[in-house]
Each structure stands twice: as structure tokens, then as C-alpha cells.
Amino acid sequence: MLDKYLENKIKSKLRLYHTLQASDTIETKELCRMLRTNESALRALIRALQDDFQGLAEIERKRFRLSLRIYDNVNTLQLQHAIYRDSIVLQCLKFLITNENRVPYSQFSNTFFLSTSSAYRIRNICHDYLRSIGLDINSNKIVGEEYRIRFLIALLNHKYGIPFSEIDDRSVTLARSFVLSTNQIINADFLDSTANEYGFFERLLILSWQRQQYAPFFKMPRELTNLQQCPIYENMKEYLQKKLEPSLGMAFSSADTL
Numbered sequence: 001m002l003d004k005y006l007e008n009k010i011k012s013k014l015r016l017y018h019t020l021q022a023s024d025t026i027e028t029k030e031l032c033r034m035l036r037t038n039e040s041a042l043r044a045l046i047r048a049l050q051d052d053f054q055g056l057a058e059i060e061r062k063r064f065r066l067s068l069r070i071y072d073n074v075n076t077l078q079l080q081h082a083i084y085r086d087s088i089v090l091q092c093l094k095f096l097i098t099n100e101n102r103v104p105y106s107q108f109s110n111t112f113f114l115s116t117s118s119a120y121r122i123r124n125i126c127h128d129y130l131r132s133i134g135l136d137i138n139s140n141k142i143v144g145e146e147y148r149i150r151f152l153i154a155l156l157n158h159k160y161g162i163p164f165s166e167i168d169d170r171s172v173t174l175a176r177s178f179v180l181s182t183n184q185i186i187n188a189d190f191l192d193s194t195a196n197e198y199g200f201f202e203r204l205l206i207l208s209w210q211r212q213q214y215a216p217f218f219k220m221p222r223e224l225t226n227l228q229q230c231p232i233y234e235n236m237k238e239y240l241q242k243k244l245e246p247s248l249g250m251a252f253s254s255a256d257t258l
Helices: 010-022 030-034 039-052 076-084 088-098 105-111 118-131 145-158 171-180 188-193 195-211 222-227 233-246
Strands: 058-060 065-070 137-140 139-143
Touching: 010 030, 010 039, 010 076, 030 039, 030 065, 039 058, 039 076, 039 222, 065 076, 076 145, 076 195, 076 222, 088 105, 088 118, 088 137, 088 139, 118 137, 145 195, 171 195, 171 233
Parallel strands: none
Antiparallel strands: 058 065, 137 139
């Protein structure tokens, strides 16, 4: 859903990347047709994507055909993150989340050398997106129910590669040790190889203790309260108390355990 709010240049680079990834090799004219662009615009788009992919992958040209060569030990998420890091919309969302001191918006626009019109166009795009997910902006800070903000932080970090200080290496290690303690079938190698699939949950778990100064809910939703009746709930709560609470030196509230 957030993708549709991103800049056109980001969307164009993503379409080019996905098209190249889906084909071993493709003719330039066919690529132009699929992307609905001309050869001049395509060349500029390829140069931009080459810059994003430095050290990760490269687009190779053999006569009139193109192919994407991905370097060893590079995964899809890394390539997508390389494209997304150029998005001012995503950087603006991070600013609005982390702006605890509610500094003027001009501080953000000056950092990215934005004109006044561009800066407020970006802010309005972010505002439209935030309202679509039940959040808002007040004094240049995202406001709303904490669980929604946590979902947004996890999304920005996992899918889009936007860094947040809360999600550090120690926290990732603790989150994974908790997951391993709840399932005797999987191991650390499995978690490493499935980071793309389970990374979002991992980040949500981390935020449950890194953002404890915020109450997760204004009012506990009935649907979440009903989850406490599930047989697995007590088992998970027991693992949480035995594994995470001693390591963190803290106790989770009933709202956090949901």
C-alpha cells in the first residue's frame, strides 16, 4: 500500500529491476515496450539503477540485450533496499516518527535541500498515507495508537531498509533466541535463511521492549483480548517470562504480551 505513495522515479526503478530479475535476458526494445518508455529514458533509468546497485549487482548489455547479474550472497531484499533508500517520502516518514523534540519541518527539508514547494508536497503525501492507516501528524510528529506506529516502523525497517536505532544487533539476537526457545524444530541457520519471511515479526517483537514508554493501545481491541483464549497464548507468555524478561531485566505488561 505504501508503494503507491512513493516517488515516480522509485517506482520506475523498481519496475525495471523486477522486469530484469524475471528474465535471464531481454531485448532493449521489449523492455521499452514493457516499461512504456523510450530508449533515451531507459538509458537514464539504467544508469540510476546501476548507481543504486553498486557493490550488489550490475546490469550487463550484450548487443541489444540486457541482463541483471546479482553478486554472490546478495538477496532480493538488499537490492530493493538499495532502491528505496533514495526515497524522500520514506525519509520523511522516518523524520516524523523520530521527531521526539518536534523540531520544525524546515530542519528536514534543509537536510535534503528541498524547495519549500517540494518539501510540503512530500509532507502532504506522507500525511495522506498516514491517515489511510489510522495515524496523523501533530507538530511534525506522527501521533496515534502505538501499535500502529510499531507496525509502521517494522514495515519501514524490514521492507524498505530504513534504519531505526531501536533495532540493533543485540535486540535481533534476543528476538531470535526467543523464537528458537518456542520451537524445537528450527535452528539459527533456519532463521538466517528465512530472514526475509520472518523479519517483520522479528522487528515487531523488538519494538515491544524498545518502545515501552508508549502504551500499545488507547483501548484494548476486543479481537486481541479474544486471542488470550487461544491455547498457545499461555505457552508463549511463559516463554516470554522465562527467556526475554530475565535478559532484558524488565516485565512485560498484559498489553505488551498481545
